[in-house]
Amino acid sequence: MFSTTFDTALGQFALVWTDRGIRRVFLPGNEAIALEYRLDILGAERGEPPRAVASVIDKIEDYADGESVDFAETALDLDGIPSFHRRCYDMLLTIPRGSTTTYGDMARQLGDIGLSRAVGQAMGANPVPLIIPCHRVVAAKGGAGGFSAPGGTATKRVMLALEGVNLGAPPGQMQFAF
Numbered sequence: 467m468f469s470t471t472f473d474t475a476l477g478q479f480a481l482v483w484t485d486r487g488i489r490r491v492f493l494p495g496n497e498a499i500a501l502e503y504r505l506d507i508l509g510a511e512r513g514e515p516p517r518a519v520a521s522v523i524d525k526i527e528d529y530a531d532g533e534s535v536d537f538a539e540t541a542l543d544l545d546g547i548p549s550f551h552r553r554c555y556d557m558l559l560t561i562p563r564g565s566t567t568t569y570g571d572m573a574r575q576l577g578d579i580g581l582s583r584a585v586g587q588a589m590g591a592n593p594v595p596l597i598i599p600c601h602r603v604v605a606a607k608g609g610a611g612g613f614s615a616p617g618g619t620a621t622k623r624v625m626l627a628l629e630g631v632n633l634g635a636p637p638g639q640m641q642f643a644f
Contacts, residue, residue: 469511474527491593491594532628537597566603
């Protein structure tokens, strides 16, 4: 397992990968020391990204610059992810840029509106945010809902704004909250 950090217009991201694909994405907002600690806990060696990982980095940099990118062909290593979470993530991969869904809609598609909280838990456990676009899942009445990444819902709003979705944030507050 290998890792790298890189700067973007939104701040410093980190990626962890294996020979099977991207295993973790860390969004901006962690202090450098905290990010290094999290990478160390995973046991990820610092490494030079192979071509496929370098391509993902380029896409993330383009995304941070506001460009439309497609992560559909990104190889992922989701080893150890519970099957319910994987079902949720597979569903998310069908939600296009500029669109959102709700926790309840996902739960209904999974067979039971009572699964809304479980959907939320799956979103919070997403190991590859942005690539699996958990930020596109919002609350039923148009609110942001939760977001466990650094910066919380402010980060979610920024990511959605980059995709042309405005959840009504006041002008001037569309930035990552560090």
